Amino acid sequence: xxxxxxxxxxxxxxxxxxxxxxxxxxxxxxxxxxxxxxxxxxxxxxxxxxxxxxxxxxxxxxxxxxxxxxxxxxxxxxxxxxxxxxxxxxxxxxxxxxxxxxxxxxxxxxx
Amino acid sequence: xxxxxxxxxxxxxxxxxxxxxxxxxxxxxxxxxxxxxxxxxxxxxxxxxxxxxxxxxxxxxxxxxxxxxxxxxxxxxxxxxxxxxxxxxxxxxxxxxxxxxxxxxxxxxxxxxx
Numbered sequence: 001x002x003x004x005x006x007x008x009x010x011x012x013x014x015x016x017x018x019x020x021x022x023x024x025x026x027x028x029x030x031x032x033x034x035x036x037x038x039x040x041x042x043x044x045x046x047x048x049x050x051x052x053x054x055x056x057x058x059x060x061x062x063x064x065x066x067x068x069x070x071x072x073x074x075x076x077x078x079x080x081x082x083x084x085x086x087x088x089x090x091x092x093x094x095x096x097x098x099x100x101x102x103x104x105x106x107x108x109x110x111x
Numbered sequence: 112x113x114x115x116x117x118x119x120x121x122x123x124x125x126x127x128x129x130x131x132x133x134x135x136x137x138x139x140x141x142x143x144x145x146x147x148x149x150x151x152x153x154x155x156x157x158x159x160x161x162x163x164x165x166x167x168x169x170x171x172x173x174x175x176x177x178x179x180x181x182x183x184x185x186x187x188x189x190x191x192x193x194x195x196x197x198x199x200x201x202x203x204x205x206x207x208x209x210x211x212x213x214x215x216x217x218x219x220x221x222x223x224x225x
Contacts, residue, residue, distance in 0.1 A: 035215075042215040042217040043203075043213075090154065098160065098162055098205070099157060100157070100203075100213055102147075104154045
């Protein structure tokens with residue numbers, strides 16, 4: 001969507017390797033989020049950020065870490081990827097009018 | 112803690128029929144409520160949202176939803192289904208001005224037959 005991009009769009013990685021997903025915004029919004037989407041579970045919050053260096057855990061944070069050193073970038077790291085982390089990952093920003101805009105997603109496969 | 116329940120993981124309607132997707136929420140503070148649509152292999156698109164004010168909210172593509180505080184519901188409706196409405200629909204809640212993250216329901220897949 002306009003103003004928010006995720007990279008990579010697709011990734012296949014091996015079990016046990018670290019993986020970093022990037023979310024980049026161009027509109028200087030304070031709040032950013034990482035979700036994962038799995039069939040039958042909807043979207044579940046992994047981590048979120050309310051400013052540079054200010055982050056907090058969501059519902060399913062185990063095995064994930066995040067960093068936000070600049071307003072525009074919010075990184076999600078899988079410290080040691082497992083097959084259970086195969087999923088589609090979405091980044092989101094919250095706009096001033098409480099509209100949440102989502103990126104196009106990253107499809108991650110852990111083999 | 113907030114939560115969202117979407118009744119029915121799969122709803123099937125005929126083209127031209129009424130679409131009704133049910134959403135109930137739990138929130139300890141006045142909620143902000145949202146409906147998103149996701150087409151296959153795509154991201155999430157906002158259909159409509161309720162923050163404050165009028166409880167009947169109109170969105171894109173002819174959809175609307177009504178916030179009923181007494182029933183803790185925010186059901187999504189469309190008077191006449193179109194084949195292009197076939198998609199997955201997600202209801203979500205946030206804690207209004209006090210909160211940040213959206214909490215999602217598990218989704219409802221809408222099928223439309225001709």
